[in-house]
Amino acid sequence: MMNHDQLSPSHEVREARSSLEHSPRVRQPVHAQHATPSFFLSSFRAIKASRLQKRLSLNQACQQLAEWRENTELPPGHVAPTILGALPFDLTAQAELFIPTDIALTSREVLEADCGAETVEEPTLQSYHSDLSEAQYCSLVSDIKKRMAHSDLRKLVLGRCARLRFSGPVHVASVAKRLIAQNPRDMVFQIPLRDGSILVGASPELLIRKTGNEFCCHPLAGSIPRSSDREEDARRGQALLSSAKDRDEHAIVVAQLRSQLSALCRDLEIPDTPSLTRTATMWHLSTRLSGRIGDRKMSALDLARLIHPTAALCGAPRDLAFRTIAALEPSGRGLFAGLVGWSDARGDGEWAVTIRSGIIKGAEAQLFSGAGIVPGSDPEAEWHEIEAKLGTMRRALGLESVSA
Incomplete structure (x- = not known):
């Protein structure tokens, strides 16, 4: 069975990394271009893409991946056609x-x-x-706890948005550079969006990683701010x-x-107890789930689509x-608490x-943070938690401390 810490890059991936240094890039017709490149960085793979060939809806992306899987021959050492980007919470x-060019x-x-520099x-x-x-958020937490006492609601993730305006355009490259340097354990990403803004962040939470028919998930739920001492x-x-x-939660x-x-895979392995995971700003409870997908034709995007949003992002029961x-x-989540990443023609x-992300456009930035509310939640503690979670992007923006 696989290593629980992470899925190791396959032999094909290692060959592809080597061959890329010596192989010319394949260029295809360009329908539009991004001045800002896209990238997704994790312990498993680092992908950089530039120029835009085609935009896709979620349904179109899943169909394209299925067509590639059926019709594309991928000799060892070749980078598979890949779809990158972000999915909304809804x-x-x-x-x-x-599809990048x-x-x-x-x-x-x-x-x-x-x-x-x-x-x-x-x-x-x-x-x-x-x-x-703070007062409004704490009041809503108290209201949610009352709802839980008189309904089937067991957990709800309550978020808030912060909007920042600067004296001039934010230098996104500097923000991305700080995120990479300050968050060595996290998945760091930069995705230009269709309206000219840029989604950038450093997420500690893996929804799904798939290679071959093996997969792993790493949900986080239960958090506390870290201390400098x-x-x-x-x-x-x-x-x-x-903490009970x-x-x-x-x-x-x-x-x-x-x-x-359980309905999608075999050999599902789930530890009996959670572990501690740390970021630069937070401690989290985490569990690594792993197994093998029963249907090898199911892509990573197909699987992500089925399980998103989890209770770590939404709550339970999910529909309620x-x-x-x-x-x-008060603000729609949009891409916040959604998904960001990639899927390729192999299904990987x-x-x-x-999370721990922002959307930057010119001199403006929008940030989001949320906390899981359960019957035992303390409103003020939940507020301090979401304030601490904003610390990742605040520091990346060059701000040590800002309060609402």
């Missing part, structure tokens, strides 16, 4: 998926170097607005690991995935939580949860 909304497997070091003069922050104040930081991690409230997520994946989020959150791919 899969019925518009997707940001595309130029694509290459690369490395963290190359991607960081490609971002260039950081700008000497950063624009200054002029305004910061949150669609929910080493002893206090370790204490917080252990407190999270032993957070373990119950995490168990809801794992149970939902177990139910969904989804409707409640739409009723309570990676899709990360679009």
